Amino acid sequence: MRRIAKSMFGFGLAFVGAMVLLELFLRLSGAGTPSFVISDPRLGVAFRPGANFVFFTEGMYLGGVNKYGYLGPAYPPKKESGVLRVALLGDSFIEGFQLFDRFHLRTVLENELNRMGPRHAEVMNFGYSGFDLGLMYYHFTEVVEKFSPDVALFFVGQDDMAENGEGFGPIFSAVNDSVRVDLSFAQSARYKRSMKLRLVHRLALYSMARNVYLRVQEGGAPGILLGKVYDWFHPGARKETPEPVGGKDNFWPLNKAIFDALAVENRSGKIRIAVVEKRPISAAYREYIRSVGIPVYDLQPVFDALKQRGIRYNYWPGSGSIGHWNFNAHEAIGEYLAPLVNELAPPPGKPGDAKQ
């Protein structure tokens, strides 16, 4: 009995000790990434301020979340006078965890604006993977506005239009042409569970285990375990189907309400807002956005110009994958947007200055 207990103790000690060392290895090497998001009762999820991590997708990201909870340099909420502050909002394309911050369009745009002068420019990255227009708008009102940006660029495609579906986070709906936000998720069992596990979330091993769990949930287990054998018996099962792009849709009232609210902000004179078409949006949306006074900038000419130069703007040779914008795309987009931002919010004393 004593021998069994001794063996079990030794086994347990070795297992725990080895797992501790592996956790350390994963964190230091970047082979595993502890969660860099936290549950938030207003936002649903938010970046964990001060988190530092390595992230691999099609590309590679080495960086972190600044102390104010967004990506890139830590510009404080209080803006110095004479500074042009630009906020970028969008999904994973703006979040940009495929490349270092110094290659991001944020940095390119900032450098271009500083080069063009005469003002000092600060460009802030509020991108967050999975954000749709509803979450972008909500984040804008709850977080971004506190940093007093002069310009806010909303990067959207048709697939980013808000949907009032269920999810872990705020739920949006249009009520009497206004946006209503339902924060009842903060009372849900799922939210409470995530709060209890918030320390565990900071383990790289937990993140790995969670990724495994999510893949099993998605139904990916048989394909991963059986590889080609699975494909032999289920040909075509693992291929993705393309998303359709539509015109007006079921969520038109909600998105209309969001654009109306942004138009009010735009007309206030405190901030200039523009929509950047990262992927085509329907003509109906485009016309409406322009009709409420918000400019729409199309990125397609940027991508066409890159294609003409023989550059594939979403190809990543390191991983051999196609996906988010690569180095060339970020550089081209940043350079393209710089004069447009200057036009949108010209320096004081220049024509078009809203404060004249």
Add this chain to the structure above:
Amino acid sequence: MLFNSFIFIIFLCVVVPLALWLPRRPRNVFLLIASYFFYGYWDWRFLSLLFVSTIIDYVAARAIAATDDPRRRKRFLLLSLASNLGLLGTFKYFNFFVDSFARVAAHFGTNLDFLHLNIILPVGISFYTFQTLSYTIDVYRGKMAPTRNLLNFALYVAFFPQLVAGPIERAIHLLPQVENMRRPSRADLSEGMALITVGMFRKVIIGDTCGRYVDHIFSGPTYYSSSELLSALLLFSLQIYADFSGYSSIARGTARLLGVDLMENFNQPYLAANITEFWRRWHISLSTWLRDYLYIPLGGNRKGPKRTYVNLFATMLLGGLWHGANWTFVFWGGLHGGYLAVHKFMLKARKPDERLNYTGLASLLTFVAKVTGTYLIVLLAWLFFRSRDFTTAFYILKKIVAWSPGGFSARFAVIVLTYSVANLVLDLSEYVTRDHAFPLRTAPRFRWGIYLAAWTIIFMYMFQAKPMPFIYFQF
């Protein structure tokens, strides 16, 4: 079928128990079928090449042994050489030479692009052709008698643990084991488990994870700073070692579970104190093959010092070409040939140092200095091995040499240090215990706890990430 995949683990869980349960003769039949299934899993069309190579060498060896006429013997040897090297030349090198020739012809206004063939490189062809060649050459030299059992010979060629990336086993070592396949003992099973665990950890947790940094940086070097490029190069040296030595460990461990002993292929090469010793520790099966079937037939060191250096250089040049159809691999081989020639010149009649002979701090510091120096020249050669072309290699080299301090990231330094320490811990464990299955040196209760931790993280990583193929599969 990748070793670092769940389907391989399932395959092993089916094959090993069945193989152990079957009597000897049906066991060999079963293992041959399993080996062909393993190889055909990649692409069933290449089974025909494996089969043809097997038949030709079986017949050629028997024909060589059946006659005393030197001309007939030579003819059958040439048949074996021509068929194996012909296969290799066609599938691996045809387009390389055609494209190189076409680039030269283009300068004279001639377009030879039409000669380029649409060929897929069969996995493992460089390994099994060298393996079967060694068999016919050894029979020709009278070192061994040919086998009269086609089934056993076919299993020797196609034995799945070492089929696609070595070790390149000599028939003298592996064929008798195949012909007298024994049941594994408890010690074999323990050792097999230890080797597979260490191998999978090296390959999946060290090799694959640090390889991601390498792939991204080498695919776009112009975007990165001097320190980031140097980090990528250092990480590549760890990746290729972890990847290949991990594979060899898994191969040896798997064979052990079947009662077969495969040769060691790596012996802590980055702890070598000089380049000659490095090549006695790195890819041992290939370096000994090149020594026995290329360097010595060229004359070895028997025809004077100058010819020795030429033979060394030529052998390593061809060794580089074996690795891949690209002039960067040839250059890599040439660099190592040059290093070896210079070292041979420096050594004169002395033997190269081997293990550390600790006599005090000075001896340790000298050893560390020699190991570091050897590592640095090997690292320089790795730059050409990894780069897709000379432009990339020289760009990176220039950027590292003309060091610019900008873009230095302490985070990158920590990453490199972490992988280096992890690799060093594994290597030192092997070096000190003189045993690749060093986990067996711990008490079982601790060992099983460590195994469980290792396999937990290995499985989790395999589940969430796309399996990266072994680097040497492309050779």
